[in-house]
Amino acid sequence: MTAHLPVLQVVIPLMAAAVCAALRPARVAWAFAVLVSWTVFVIAVLLLREVLAGGTISYEIGGWAAPWGIEYRIDVVNAFVLLIVSTVGAVVLPYAGDSVEREIRRDQIPLFYTAFLLCLTGLLGITITGDVFNVFVFLEISSLSTYTLVAMGRERGALTAAFRYLVMGSVGATFIVIGIGLLYSVTGTLNMVDLGLRLSELTATRTVPVAFAFLTVGISLKLALFPLHLWLPNAYAYAPSAATAFIAATATKVAVYMLLRFFFTVFGATFSFDTMQLGFVLLPLALVAIFSMSLVAIFQVNVKRMLAYSSLAQIGYITLGISIGTVTGLTAGILHLFNHAMMKAALFMALGCVIYRVGSIRIEAFHGLGKRMPLTMAAFVVAGLSLVGVPLTVGFISKWYLILAVLEQGWWPVAALVLFTSLMALVYIWRVVEAAYFHPSPTDEVAAAVREAPLSLLIPTWILVVVNVYFGVDATLTVEVAGRAAEALLGVPR
Amino acid sequence: MSPVTAVVLAIVVPLVGAVAIGLMGEERANLRETATLVSAAIVFGLVLTLTPQIAGGARPELVLGEPLPGLPIAFEVEPLGLIFSLVASSLWIVTSIYSIGYMRGHHEENQTRFYIFFAIAISAVMGVAFAGNLFTLFVFYEVLTLSTFPLVTHHGTEAAKRGGRVYLGLLLATSIFLFLPAVIWTWYVAGTLDFVPGGILDGVLSPAAATILLGLFVFGIGKAAVMPVHRWLPAAMVAPTPVSALLHAVAVVKAGVFAILKISVYIFGTTFLQDVGASQIFAYVAGATILLASLVAFTKDNLKARLAYSTIGQLSYIVLGAMLANSYGIVGGAMHIVMHAFGKITLFFGAGAILVAAHRTQVSQLDGIGRMMPVTMAAFLIGALSITGLPPTGGTWSKWYLALGTLEAGEPILLAVLMLSSLLNIGYLLVIPARAFFAPADPELLAHPVREAPMPILIAMVITASVSIGLFFFPDPLFDLVRMVVES
Amino acid sequence: MEFLVGHYNYWVVVFLMMLGFYVVISRTHMVKVLVGLSVFQTSVFIFYISLGKIRGGTAPILIDGPAVYSNPLTSVLILTAIVVSIATTALGLALVVRINEAYGTVDEEEIDAIERADEAAVLEAR
Amino acid sequence: MTEFVDVALLALLAVTGLALLKLRNLFAVVILSGIYSLLSAGLFVTMDAPDVAFTESAVGLGVSTVLMLGALALVGHEEKKPTRPRVLPLAVVILTGAILLYGMADVPPFGDPNNPIHQHVTPRYLEEMPEEIEVPNVVSAVLASYRSYDTMGETTVIFAAGVGVLLLLAGRRRRGQDEEEPGE
Incomplete structure (x- = not known):
């Protein structure tokens, strides 16, 4: 059984999605989805443990040997990303129960969870596979289900947001397919490790750099890397609360993972950074993203969209770490994958609590919530502080490593920018705090009826808040895993 | 244990x-x-x-x-x-x-x-x-x-x-x-x-x-x-x-x-700071802060605001001590942490007492109030003396060592700053209890006489004021502790 | 010449791809955008199948006796990709139908205008 | 002969594509996209990919066209003259195309049996297929064996799209009947 864990990681949610579509009533479908998400989480934990103890796992699907068949290949990097995705899934799905009932029509709920599980399946599939074409297939599973999830938002803006996401996402996927095709044309293989081997033996060809460019642009579209980010803010802002929390914490993370996998395993660090000068392309984009998106976030009146712009800035931090190309830089980037997933999921879940009770997430809707929904707002504040990067939260750990990596290069102005944008994060989080704690609640009856969110929403939210603090106080585990992942990618012997 | x-x-x-x-x-x-x-x-x-x-x-x-x-x-x-x-x-x-x-x-x-x-x-x-x-x-x-x-x-x-x-x-x-x-x-x-x-x-x-x-x-x-x-x-x-x-x-x-x-002593080390001369410029920044804060304090009629600017100046005494990076400076700075703490808290307690008992916040409203709130104002006087650095209060010692520190560092200008600042302190702090006791009471106060603040407030003030005086007569335990810092 | 001829398929394929891509990013009618997407993707399929062709080869259906077979793997991949493409189109069209109901138009510019007006109205109400 | 058909079909595709770009009557555009699929299916046949040709004509010409026509019937079929300047899209496309052409130049020449893709991985499919699986059609065999996992994924993509369409369009039918809001 344990030998088949890699394939079960993906097949269980896949099969479960089909079953889920048939379950009635809504509560049963939900309970089933929760159960699945927990199973998936346990498998991810087991896989990470196995990888940490015993090294890379290779699993040949259907027993067909790579590179002829499809191989699942799990090293520290994707084991960690699997854990991130499944952790978020395992926390958001229990949360979804009540939140979704408020936001989705009852008869649609089983199918909503089906789409949710398919999204989970797709993300896990992208992460775990060692075959580039298989990446594309699972990318489309996750993408199509994500478009659906976004479109389920209550306002009509959700529909256009989903459509634009669909168009941009499909363009991105097509770019990826072109890139894969170009690589295939010069190597004859689709297996990542095999590709890496054959590409390193290949003499100079113009096809490989172009394939590199197409894959980078295609994945960057999925990643919403500036300036390819235009689809993201509305998609996050209009999607149902539970969907936003899940997608924001996982989808872009998996895209980052794809980027890492292609840069380091397929093309190799030398090619990516020395031949293609990746650092010089990514660094300015990352810096512009960090600064401009933080700035835009400050001026949003819709708090969900504000956090979406904040996510774009955070993606900038992650890319910044990657663009440095050193062990410390990569460690910082990978660490922030986890840390940002935890803080953003917590923040969006807190917003979901507000939507549940107040029905709006415009900044005015927060007036007086510090008193009316103290636990929700406390969760928002702690996760917000984590986003700012205050000590004893995970955000601080990320920032520490990022600055350390930047200083190793002697890039003082970049360090200053990172710190300055932390303060910008403080400003936009602060606006919400001020609205919640310093503005009296409106006096009408509707506002008077606002109470604390139910425990079914609060408990999952607070679990993530505690994770934010726990791994902020003791980051040895996450730093160790991120460090090993960085070393694995760079091929540094340990 | x-x-x-x-x-x-x-x-x-x-x-x-x-x-x-x-x-x-x-x-x-x-x-x-x-x-x-x-x-x-x-x-x-x-x-x-x-x-x-x-x-x-x-x-x-x-x-x-x-x-x-x-x-x-x-x-x-x-x-x-x-x-x-x-x-x-x-x-x-x-x-x-x-x-x-x-x-x-x-x-x-x-x-x-x-x-x-x-x-x-x-x-x-x-x-x-x-x-x-x-x-x-x-x-x-x-x-x-x-x-x-x-x-x-x-x-x-x-x-x-x-x-x-x-x-x-x-x-x-x-x-x-x-x-x-x-x-x-x-x-x-x-x-x-x-x-x-x-x-x-x-x-x-x-x-x-x-x-x-x-x-x-x-x-x-x-x-x-x-x-x-x-x-x-x-x-x-x-x-x-x-x-x-x-x-x-x-x-x-x-x-x-x-x-x-702590950073000067345990991260940079005073010897290193002296060798490279890194701290001199910040000693001057601290000196400038001392003077500017005192001058601003003069302009504040709101009692708490005046105390706040006084604090800014007093903190820079300690920063100055650290930046002098010699043993007198460190001793003076460390002692001033204690002296200023007891002196300034007494002053704030006094300000609060006046607010609670008399609902007054402005310095100009306090003429003659000392005769109605003698305990409060006596404590306030002691606090002000300690902040200024006059006997019989603990502030005397810390200012003394700081002055020695400036001499050892060969910074006569900074010594002058300390002297000038003490004069300014008299001007904006000591004048308050002086007027409270001796100036003619303002008519409005006479019309509505006030009494002392509640007992817990008085107790607190008397304790801190007494400690300020006690530190003048018994500075040795504190001094011995501080000396360990510079000798280590 | 050899080079030009040997790559004729690829040159045209690039043109076709870019044609589709251009429709996607320049048109505002959502159905037309989806048509462009499908042209873009179909052109990529042609690229893959071109890669798999061997001159003088036959379709990879095994027959007795010696034969040169064209590459079966590209066909396998593209069969999958075609299905993915139609799935995307179908979902996109479903969205278009709903958008038409919600906004009364499927023109991106008109929708932008409506959304801006909505936003302005909300800000006005504050 | 095949070469001639190949060249001709590609040229036709280009013409169809341009027409499709220019036309603003969307019924015509959809029909043209069907023709585009048909032409590419023809091309697939000449390039020894009959399975793909079959699927493309069924899906691209059949299903896709029907779906698009159905959607057009609901949303109207006249494209407005866009007011948005098209300089940026054009620049993006030209740049992308130029890069792609640059890369295509080093793609191994068309039809050469010595290309890497014919030397690595696929030979095994062709050689060992008869022993491992007894299906003469190598494409179906690979689909069902070596890369069966992709095929399962492909089915799942269809399922995901189906779920999405169902959620979107089922919601539409009901909403017309009653305006009940969720969670009340």
């Missing part, structure tokens, strides 16, 4: 106290206040048990956890930290007594929240005082900022919001933008952040780089309120008076100057 246990308990007991306070709540106010006082007494007792051992040369160490590999949350008690923790824990008791009188006398809302965050702030102060490395100090420094924020904005009014915005914005901005990079830079060049007597930076930094790094620390530790990063302090005056007392005498500002002292 082993010293290590005492250290842990000193940090944990306030937190337990905070929980207890929360459980009692508004309905059981007496029990709640008992919980506050009991926690405060226990913490003070714990720190007292540490005193003889530290004086005897013990340096209890303890590692709590390791957030980042190689960067533990670690504690190590040494004389400087012990002094700070003694000041903070003893004044917590006094401030608690005072708060009971003030908060009830003033019918404040949300008193439970007030006591909870007060206790958390004290816990953070203990963490700062006992920090065994710069990282730990930084972490608790930030916790202190965040935990005092709800205290500053206690009233929740528009003014409180504005003040809170400046308070949090400036303190977090300086700490994230300057202090944190300084910490990371130190870690990067030295490979450690431990507090080591003699410093860890000797030989790894060029003079120019050392000057820049020191600058990052001096301005990054915004709590020390060196100009131009002092704006948060007057802004925080919107808080209830006990909070002002806590901020200006005990916790926040002292955490700032304490950190600067």
Whole structure:
């Protein structure tokens, strides 16, 4: 059984999605989805443990040997990303129960969870596979289900947001397919490790750099890397609360993972950074993203969209770490994958609590919530502080490593920018705090009826808040895993 | 009890106290206040048990956890930290007594929240005082900022919001933008952040780089309120008076100057600072702050605002002592932490007493009030004397050593600054009790005579004023402790 | 010449791809955008199948006797990709139908205008 | 002969594509996209990919066209003259195309049996297929064996799209009947 864990990681949610579509009533479908998400989480934990103890796992699907068949290949990097995705899934799905009932029509709920599980399946599939074409297939599973999830938002803006996401996402996927095709044309293989081997033996060809460019642009579209980010803010802002929390914490993370996998395993660090000068392309984009998106976030009146712009800035931090190309830089980037997933999921879940009770997430809707929904707002504040990067939260750990990596290069102005944008994060989080704690609640009856969110929403939210603090106080585990992942990618012997 | 246990308990007991306070709540106010006082007494007792051992040369160490590999949350008690923790824990008791009188006398809302965050702030102060490395100090420094924020904005009014915005914005901005990079830079060049007597930076930094790094620390530790990063302090005056007392005498500002002292002694090392001359320029910045703050204080009619600017000036005395980087300077600076704490808290208690009893906030309204509130004004006088540095109060000693420090450093200009500043102090501080006792009372006051503030407030003031006097006659235990810092 | 002829398929394929891509990013009618997407993707399929062709080869259906078979793997991949493409189109069209109901138009510019007006109205109400 | 058909079909595709870009009557556009699929299916046949040709004509010409026509019937079929300037899209496309052409230049020449893709991985399919699986059609065999996992994924993509369409369009039918809001 344990030998088949890699394939079960993906097949269980896949099969479960089909079953889920048939379950009635809504509560049963939900309970089933929760159960699945927990199973998936346990498998991810087991896989990470196995990888940490015993090294890379290779699993040949259907027993067909790579590179002829499809191989699942799990090293520290994707084991960690699997854990991130499944952790978020395992926390958001229990949360979804009540939140979704408020936001989705009852008869649609089983199918909503089906789409949710398919999204989970797709993300896990992208992460775990060692075959580039298989990446594309699972990318489309996750993408199509994500478009659906976004479109389920209550306002009509959700529909256009989903459509634009669909168009941009499909363009991105097509770019990826072109890139894969170009690589295939010069190597004859689709297996990542095999590709890496054959590409390193290949003499100079113009096809490989172009394939590199197409894959980078295609994945960057999925990643919403500036300036390819235009689809993201509305998609996050209009999607149902539970969907936003899940997608924001996982989808872009998996895209980052794809980027890492292609840069380091397929093309190799030398090619990516020395031949293609990746650092010089990514660094300015990352810096512009960090600064401009933080700035835009400050001026949003819709708090969900504000956090979406904040996510774009955070993606900038992650890319910044990657663009440095050193062990410390990569460690910082990978660490922030986890840390940002935890803080953003917590923040969006807190917003979901507000939507549940107040029905709006415009900044005015927060007036007086510090008193009316103290636990929700406390969760928002702690996760917000984590986003700012205050000590004893995970955000601080990320920032520490990022600055350390930047200083190793002697890039003082970049360090200053990172710190300055932390303060910008403080400003936009602060606006919400001020609205919640310093503005009296409106006096009408509707506002008077606002109470604390139910425990079914609060408990999952607070679990993530505690994770934010726990791994902020003791980051040895996450730093160790991120460090090993960085070393694995760079091929540094340990 | 082993010293290590005492250290842990000193940090944990306030937190337990905070929980207890929360459980009692508004309905059981007496029990709640008992919980506050009991926690405060226990913490003070714990720190007292540490005193003889530290004086005897013990340096209890303890590692709590390791957030980042190689960067533990670690504690190590040494004389400087012990002094700070003694000041903070003893004044917590006094401030608690005072708060009971003030908060009830003033019918404040949300008193439970007030006591909870007060206790958390004290816990953070203990963490700062006992920090065994710069990282730990930084972490608790930030916790202190965040935990005092709800205290500053206690009233929740528009003014409180504005003040809170400046308070949090400036303190977090300086700490994230300057202090944190300084910490990371130190870690990067030295490979450690431990507090080591003699410093860890000797030989790894060029003079120019050392000057820049020191600058990052001096301005990054915004709590020390060196100009131009002092704006948060007057802004925080919107808080209830006990909070002002806590901020200006005990916790926040002292955490700032304490950190600067600690960094000069244990990160840079005084020898290194002298060798490279990195600190001279900041000694002048501190000198400038002393004079400017005093001049601004003159212009303030609002009593609390005047005290706030006085604090800014007094803090720079301590920064100046640290930047002189000789033994007199360090001794003077360290002693001034204590002297200023007791002097200034007395003054704030006085300001609060006047507010509670007479509902007056402006200096110009106080003519003749001393005859109606003699205890308050007598205490105020003693506090003012100590701040000015006149006998028979403890402030005399610290100013004396600071003056010696400037001479040893060969900085006659800075000596002149100290002298001039003392004159200014007389002009804007001592004049208040003088007029309160001797000037003709204003007619409105005669029409509505006032009485002394509630008893807890008076008790608190008398205690702190007495300590100020006591420190003049018995400075030796303190002096011995401080000397260990410079001799190590 | 050899080079030009040997790559004729690829040159045209690039043109076709870019044609589809251009429709996607320049047109505002949502159905037309989806048509462009499908042209873009179909052109990529042609690229793959061109890669798999061997001159003088036959379809990879095994027969007795010696034969040169064209590459079966590209066909396998593209069969999958075609299905993915139609799935995307179907979902996109479903969205278009709903958008038409919600906004009364499927023109991106008109929808932008409506959304801006909505936003302005909300800000006005504050 | 095949070469001629190949060249001709590609040229026709280009013409169809241009017409499709220019036309603003969307019924015509959809029909043209069907023709585009048909032409590419023809091309697939000449390039020894009958399975793909079959699927493309069924899906691209059949299903896709029907779906698009159905959607057009609901949303209207006249494209407005866009007011948005098209300089940026054109620049993006030209840049992308130029890069792609640059890369295509080093793609191994068309039809050469010595190309890497014919040397690596696929030979095994062709050689060992008869022993491993007894299906003469190598494409179906690979689909069902070596890369069966992709095929399962492909089915799942269809399922995901189906779920999406169902959620979107089922919601539409009901909403017309009653305006009940969720969670009340």
